[in-house]
Amino acid sequence: MKKQKIQEVIVVEGKHDREKLLQCIDADIITSSGTHMSQEFLALCRQFHKERGLIVFTDPDGPGEMIRRRIIEEVGTTKHASLHVLQTKKKQKVGIEHADCEDIVSALQEAATFDVATESLSWHEFVDLGLTGGSNAQMRRDWLSESFKFPKSNAKTTFKYLNMMNKTVADCQAALKESTL
Known part of the structure; x- marks a missing residue:
């Protein structure tokens, strides 16, 4: 091959x-x-x-x-x-x-x-998506890391990755909707 x-x-x-x-x-x-x-x-x-x-x-x-x-x-x-x-x-x-x-x-x-160089997602939107502070925030971040192909990470680094990839609230909501969370 x-x-x-x-x-x-x-x-x-x-x-x-x-x-x-x-x-x-x-x-x-x-x-x-x-x-x-x-x-x-x-x-x-x-x-x-x-x-x-x-x-x-x-x-x-x-x-x-x-x-x-x-x-x-x-x-x-x-x-x-x-x-x-x-x-x-x-x-x-x-x-x-x-x-x-x-x-x-x-x-x-x-x-x-x-x-x-972009901020497609504000910190407030990130929090509203349940990606920090909640009981299943880590699982939600892990799902997004697998969906968008970036390394699993803490809240601050996930926030950076989502912005670097120009992901919006709608992008995150669509990916999270496919999860079993």
Whole structure:
């Protein structure tokens, strides 16, 4: 079977993630080598983003989220691919290198572009949607993360992701209506 060719440059955390992706797709992949990214690495990300586009594809954990946020701060609007923690878990370890190729290809096909300069949803609307403070707020946020393909996160970070993806109250209501909550 011929591997799918990805035009954008993909950023992953480490060499094992890179090796796994190369088993699944045909793409140029760079590694952040963890959370301590150099200015040279970030400059390279900016350059690739301008020339070909960039997809950030990090593990669904704290360090992965830190890398994602730092690249957003330094580079701006990029595409993001995400897997659910259950798709990346093997024994006690979590990482893209443990995911199935089918899940990786699907996540990359559905990569979302996060726009960092917009506010399509106010904090008041976010609260009214029951996404913070309520007994099932975390489950509602988790449902939206799966529906809109961004990492599961706390209320503040979910609010940021929804705005970066230009999601409105209507978008969130439609997604939540499909849930069993």
